[in-house]
Amino acid sequence: MATWKSPPRSAQTTIACARCKKPLMARRSCHEARLHCEGCGKDYAIGDYIKEMDEALEQFLEALNCDRV
Numbered sequence: 758m759a760t761w762k763s764p765p766r767s768a769q770t771t772i773a774c775a776r777c778k779k780p781l782m783a784r785r786s787c788h789e790a791r792l793h794c795e796g797c798g799k800d801y802a803i804g805d806y807i808k809e810m811d812e813a814l815e816q817f818l819e820a821l822n823c824d825r826v
């Protein structure tokens with residue numbers, strides 16, 4: 758049985774929502790990661806914010822890649 762720590766399902770980022778400026782949550786479903794705003798409820802594709810990626814999002818995506826093997 759695998760004993761490694763599974764990657765987090767979500768991570769708090771410091772990336773501001775384009776609509777309401779609240780920090781976005783990175784979330785993953787089966788094979789897709791999205792950015793979700795808890796302020797206005799909008800979901801964004803990671804690609805929309807890839808240029809603003811912060812450390813939290815970077816680590817979140819790295820964990821996802823490990824999980825995909």
Ligand SMILES: [Zn+2]
Nearest residue numbers: 774777794797
């Ligand atoms: Zn928002």
